[in-house]
Amino acid sequence: MKQNDTFHIGGKALTSRLFTGTGKYGDDTLIPAVCAASGAQVITVALRRVDLDKKADNVMRHIPEHMVLLPNTSGARTADEAVRIARLARAMGCGDWIKIEIIADNRYLLPDGYETAKATEILATEGFVVLPYMNPDLYVARSLASAGAAAVMPLGAPIGTNRGLRTEEMIRILIEEMDLPVIVDAGIGAPSQACQAMEMGAAACLVNTAIATASDPLGMGRAFGQAVAAGRAAFLAGPGAVATLARPSSPLTGFLDEPGGAA
Amino acid sequence: MSFLPEALRLLREPLEERLRATTEADVSRVLGRERISENDFLALLSPAAGACLEALASRAKDLTERHFGRTISLFTPLYVSNHCANRCRYCGFAATNTIPRSKLTIAEVRAEGEAIAATGLRQILLLTGEAPHTAGVPYLEDCVRVLRPLFPSIAIEVFPMETKDYARLIQAGVDSLTVFQETYDPTLYADLHPAGPKRNYAFRLDTPQRGAEAGMRVVNIGALLGLTDWRRELFVTGLHAAWLQKNYPGVDVAMSLPRMRPHAGDFEPACVVSDRDLVQAMTALRLFLPRLSITISTRETSGFRDNILPLGVTRMSAGVSTAVGGHAKPAETGQFEISDGRSVAEVCRMLRAKGYQPVFKDWEPLEVSA
Numbered sequence: 314m315k316q317n318d319t320f321h322i323g324g325k326a327l328t329s330r331l332f333t334g335t336g337k338y339g340d341d342t343l344i345p346a347v348c349a350a351s352g353a354q355v356i357t358v359a360l361r362r363v364d365l366d367k368k369a370d371n372v373m374r375h376i377p378e379h380m381v382l383l384p385n386t387s388g389a390r391t392a393d394e395a396v397r398i399a400r401l402a403r404a405m406g407c408g409d410w411i412k413i414e415i416i417a418d419n420r421y422l423l424p425d426g427y428e429t430a431k432a433t434e435i436l437a438t439e440g441f442v443v444l445p446y447m448n449p450d451l452y453v454a455r456s457l458a459s460a461g462a463a464a465v466m467p468l469g470a471p472i473g474t475n476r477g478l479r480t481e482e483m484i485r486i487l488i489e490e491m492d493l494p495v496i497v498d499a500g501i502g503a504p505s506q507a508c509q510a511m512e513m514g515a516a517a518c519l520v521n522t523a524i525a526t527a528s529d530p531l532g533m534g535r536a537f538g539q540a541v542a543a544g545r546a547a548f549l550a551g552p553g554a555v556a557t558l559a560r561p562s563s564p565l566t567g568f569l570d571e572p573g574g575a576a
Numbered sequence: 577m578s579f580l581p582e583a584l585r586l587l588r589e590p591l592e593e594r595l596r597a598t599t600e601a602d603v604s605r606v607l608g609r610e611r612i613s614e615n616d617f618l619a620l621l622s623p624a625a626g627a628c629l630e631a632l633a634s635r636a637k638d639l640t641e642r643h644f645g646r647t648i649s650l651f652t653p654l655y656v657s658n659h660c661a662n663r664c665r666y667c668g669f670a671a672t673n674t675i676p677r678s679k680l681t682i683a684e685v686r687a688e689g690e691a692i693a694a695t696g697l698r699q700i701l702l703l704t705g706e707a708p709h710t711a712g713v714p715y716l717e718d719c720v721r722v723l724r725p726l727f728p729s730i731a732i733e734v735f736p737m738e739t740k741d742y743a744r745l746i747q748a749g750v751d752s753l754t755v756f757q758e759t760y761d762p763t764l765y766a767d768l769h770p771a772g773p774k775r776n777y778a779f780r781l782d783t784p785q786r787g788a789e790a791g792m793r794v795v796n797i798g799a800l801l802g803l804t805d806w807r808r809e810l811f812v813t814g815l816h817a818a819w820l821q822k823n824y825p826g827v828d829v830a831m832s833l834p835r836m837r838p839h840a841g842d843f844e845p846a847c848v849v850s851d852r853d854l855v856q857a858m859t860a861l862r863l864f865l866p867r868l869s870i871t872i873s874t875r876e877t878s879g880f881r882d883n884i885l886p887l888g889v890t891r892m893s894a895g896v897s898t899a900v901g902g903h904a905k906p907a908e909t910g911q912f913e914i915s916d917g918r919s920v921a922e923v924c925r926m927l928r929a930k931g932y933q934p935v936f937k938d939w940e941p942l943e944v945s946a
């Protein structure tokens with residue numbers, strides 16, 4: 314395996330390609346242990362849940378120092394709202410990374426590509442490291458890239474469904490076509506699915522629900538950390554070509570090589 | 577556009593017959609489906625589905641955890657006025673009841689707000705009776721302005737308004753609207769609301785959508801369970817929620833499942849909704865609408881609230897007084913009697929013991945006009 318497989322993004326060098334989240338935990342005090350067990354170095358936090366006036370009872374308190382904070386714009390329904398939340402996050406001292414989530418569909422929580430591109434453009438100009446959550450659509454990905462996104466974060470399946478890589482073919486196209494890192498976000502429900510995304514060549518995976526709501530979040534965090542690393546290793550190792558045709562022991566064209574066969 | 581024709585269509589259907597005709601085998605087939613249709617939802621509300629409660633509960637728990645995590649959003653109501661022009665036969669605030677009437681001054685509203693904020697809560701539900709001349713839009717705007725620095729999220733449960741009035745309150749800092757239809761049965765509705773502006777069934781029915789059009793972030797609806805057959809009521813309420821989700825995809829649609837409680841009036845519940853029934857109602861609703869926010873209030877006993885928690889609940893009220901000014905000074909007569917009188921700290925302790933995280937703040941308000 315290639316040594317020193319560091320993931321460079323937004324001016325940071327990461328050794329883990331698992332991103333995790335803070336939402337949905339029954340108890341935020343689990344967060345440091347999950348970060349340690351999973352090895353994740355990037356953690357997303359919904360600004361809407363952070364109470365600035367109540368420092369004592371605040372999710373931020375549980376995020377280990379060494380983690381890269383990825384505030385998200387959860388709750389934003391328009392580009393304008395996302396931009397305002399991002400600026401608020403920066404003013405609060407959450408750093409320059411921002412995960413754009415613009416969702417105006419509360420039934421399926423699907424992201425709005427047009428508004429996401431608008432917000433990305435504004436925030437990238439302001440110097441944010443913009444990671445937009447998106448539908449795996451090549452045209453949207455291209456517009457996000459030209460708007461200045463640092464990566465694209467396509468969904469594997471709708472948020473919270475744990476249905477895995479339902480959008481596999483579209484994500485595969487993004488990985489092939491885009492020069493930006495492709496970070497699979499949402500829908501991953503099991504370590505095997507994260508591993509599969511990494512084998513396909515995804516740059517990283519973001520997993521929250523599957524870890525936070527597992528019976529043993531630490532054990533599940535560890536499993537995801539290992540799965541993501543295994544998938545990455547397999548991708549780097551370059552899997553052997555998958556044979557699509559059987560190789561008959563007496564080849565159909567074997568006669569061509571026989572003496573007295575075709576001239 | 578209105579939900580009214582849809583509601584009337586549903587109410588013309590022989591729902592009771594369909595509910596009775598549903599068999600356990602029908603329910604098992606529904607439980608095997610990924611997507612629950614309107615007909616499937618009705619099957620889950622049938623008496624036959626009552627025998628499959630454990631299966632419903634386990635799917636409801638799973639869906640709730642995946643979509644909302646192990647978190648419960650906490651809020652408390654703040655009653656600012658109990659003047660009311662209506663005569664709802666099931667309510668302690670009805671104009672015909674001789675109870676002391678009061679309306680908080682803005683200074684008193686601030687004192688109440690401070691008392692509530694001291695408990696740690698950051699989401700509040702502002703309530704009045706229906707008396708727009710006594711406690712109207714300008715008064716509510718003033719209340720919201722003094723409460724905004726203390727609470728990132730302010731909901732209202734007041735009289736139904738026009739869209740432009742909701743827009744004014746949103747400007748002042750309101751983000752959520754609660755309005756209960758009480759009953760979807762128009763005949764019973766007319767009987768229970770003998771006088772006052774609330775008699776207008778259609779205007780009330782369209783209230784959630786006027787709120788959604790004005791830009792409310794959350795719209796919370798509900799029927800008062802016990803006024804008539806709960807299965808029918810819940811079916812129509814569920815379809816109202818689905819209709820709102822479909823037509824206003826940007827709105828977080830929520831539902832409360834209040835059961836009748838003792839109050840100062842003389843009305844007795846027409847149908848008793850048992851604990852089992854309420855569990856069936858909530859789990860069926862969760863399967864039909866996996867992303868619906870569901871509120872359980874302190875009308876329910878503490879023991880029942882603790883047990884029902886994992887089965888679909890996403891919001892709870894805590895530290896409640898239903899009397900005007902009941903947080904900062906000793907309580908007068910409330911709108912109804914509460915059952916779970918635990919403090920916010922006690923509810924939080926219970927949630928944590930059960931592996932749930934109490935969420936105090938779930939929205940960051942963007943700039944609003946001063």
Ligand code: SF4
Binds near residue numbers: 660663667
């Ligand atoms: S339910 Fe509301 S409108 Fe009816 S009497 Fe009570 S406070 Fe007034």
